[in-house]
Amino acid sequence: MKLGDKIRQIRKTEMKVNIKGFHQYLTHIFGDGTISYMSLVRIERNQRDGRLKTLHQIACGFGMDIKELLSGTERELPQEKKPILADIVRKNARLGKFSYSDKAYIEIASSDKASFMVMEVVLEPGGLTKIEENADGSESLLIVKKGRITADIYNEIHSLGVGDSIYFKSHLPHHFENRNDKKTAKGLIIQTPKSF
Secondary structure, three states: OOHHHHHHHHHHHHHOOOHHHHHHHHHHHHHHHOOOHHHHHHHHOOOOOOOHHHHHHHHHHHOOOHHHHHOOOOOOOOOOOOOOOOOOOOHHHOOOEEEEEOOEEEEEOOOOOOOOEEEEEEEOOOOEOOOEOOOOOOEEEEEEEEOOEEEEEOOEEEEEOOOOEEEEEOOOOEEEEOOOOOOOEEEEEEEEOOOO
């Protein structure tokens, strides 16, 4: 099966959404770093091969990893001879950086082989993420690594300092903010299942 045919089939039968709706969903997840609408159309029509970062976005949109997306297609990854016990993701090889604004962005820090997602959130002074609601059943944990982060979880405000963490049901509306006007804040978000 061709990869574009599989993507179209999953989008139509499992996601039950048209291509425009799926692109809007990806834009909600990945913001300014989202694959373009026309690139998505060309990939579905088998007119273009997607790069790893592009396929990662599509796979995340479907709630699966890249290996699962490529399985059964002409781009299927070769069978591994032995199981991978560890998968290192170097900072300069992270799967994606997605900006909310010039003062707020996230980078995916986890392997695409993990069943969960780890994201580093960076909030410059005054930085703010957009309000997000993940899929039903999603859970997240934010750990503050630098500065102070204000977490708004379903209109409950929580001020967190270095070493503090907050667990929350991430299907509820939430966003993060750095209210400091001089210092950058950083945190790690661990999320399951793997989606935005």
